[in-house]
Amino acid sequence: MDIDKLETFLIVAKDGSFRAAAQKRFLSPRAVSKQMNHIEAELGVKLFEREKNRTKLTSDGNDFIVTAQDIVNSYKTAVTKIKTRNAVQEEYLKSGISSPSQATIWQTALTDFLSKNPNINVEIQQENGRRLLNLVNEMALDFCISPYYGTHEMGKIFPNLKRIDLYTGTFYIGISKLNPLSQQKSISFTQLQNLKLLYYTPFISIHLKEIFLEKFSGLLREEQVEQINTLEQRNLMVAINKGFGLFPSILVDEEELQNPLINFLPISDDCNDFYSSAIWYNQQNNNPVLKKLVDEFSNR
Template identity: 25%
Template sequence: MENFLDLKKLNTFVKIAESGSFYKASMMLGYSPAAVSIQIQQLEVDLGMRLFDRLGKQVRLTDHGKQFYPYAEKILMLNEEAKESLIRTDDMLTGELRIGTIDSICDTLFPQVLAEFYEKNPNVNVEVRVCTPSELFEGIKHNNIDIMLLLDKPSVSKDFVADIQMETEVVFCASRNHPLACKNEIELSEILSYPCILTEKNASYRYILESKLSELGLGIKPSIESQNTNLIIKLLCNNMGYSLLPRFLIEPKLRDNTLAVLPIKDFHIKVNYQVLHKKDKFVNRQMESFINMLEKQAGILQVSNP
């Protein structure tokens, strides 16, 4: 069993476990499918146990494979940590950074930080995935994403580390020319009678809205639904209805007096802007640098939107 610590074999094993496919793992690693199969066969011989059940095109970890997976992951992580410790802190960053986020953050907060990161670290290969919250959690769980950014209820899972956790207000908003924009206080039942534009069903703050309305025996039916927050904001600016959005996303339009917050009586919603990574994952220099930039941005948002 002395050869089972071959890092190349361990990396191949982890990639297959995460992707559920020998073929997908070969594409990620740049090997031929035959080479991947040979590496796993050798690893299974070295360990003296079967790691995968191959059921046609489906691949599943055996009980031994499930037991071995966290150890393989830790060994690879420690290898990265050891290499990182030998790099001088003033050396230019290289490697890759895989970021997952939701559409509303990708359209608004993300471009500024990404541009700053690229300017300072042009040799880091950045991969950005725009996903639903459930897809983000699945991606980070299987180590396909290094850092994820989302708007949701506070994460209490022991599987994740919260690098940033910032509560933010979600508001009803509309064009300054909307019939309700001149009112100092609006009854909830009144605004529900007007056309609205909402994010896709089950998106975090829409889900919270519909849950609260359901408790009050009320409902809401949007005239337009879109996961693209920029599109929603543009439609609002054209006075095509009202929406419910995190305040920081529309702050520029509030400042230039294009949009207005609609003051709904006794109705408040808040979500958390969160940056998370997988617990026990080694935070490399590129992750640390990007998280630091996000923390700086979050600090500015908190000051401007208390």
């Protein structure tokens, strides 16, 4: 049954006039009369007694008011729910970061996008890189900003994930200025066999360790790679020559300001020292705001 006709019926029933209903509905009296005829024909009953100057409801017409109002109310409620749900979906993004440095990159990368789209609500959570990618793969997150290390591991595990590189560069080795090797212009892993590679993650995870051992295969020993639970502790241990660290070249300027006792040197070995900070998303995710974000960064 047509909702517009039911709404017209309710106005006629209330005002007792086709003409009054016509004015409120921006219709002609004849069009209102035609709509009422259609409803009566569909129901198979007479709803109105049409008099010269007034329209009166029949007993069936009176009975139908409640039903008509229920139908109209149910329709409006359903439409409101759908519009509200779609509005939330269109204006909402769930995102993740893997470290404080990625949080800085998140802010730098998305500031312009969010300024142009101020109504988008964004949720952010921090997890280890592997966990983040799994959440994006399951579409529990719309996207994450996490490093790409130039290995093939992620493509094999998460074939539905796509990435957009935000910043690309290489790894630098951070080494204490207390170590004479820090005065070189570049450095080789073979010169660091007596030092541990210290990597930071606050999570109980060997994900980064596995990546570094794959990425620098033959240059690092498994027992040489050690996890540190806080970034400050990792940097302090490097500064006092208790180990060395790997630092993305795109963050070296900032790291130099924060860590005056560490020198940052390019890697001289012939190896895969590629690094990027990337947006990762599931290509099957239909969130329209994610599509807007992907389009924005794909066209840069």
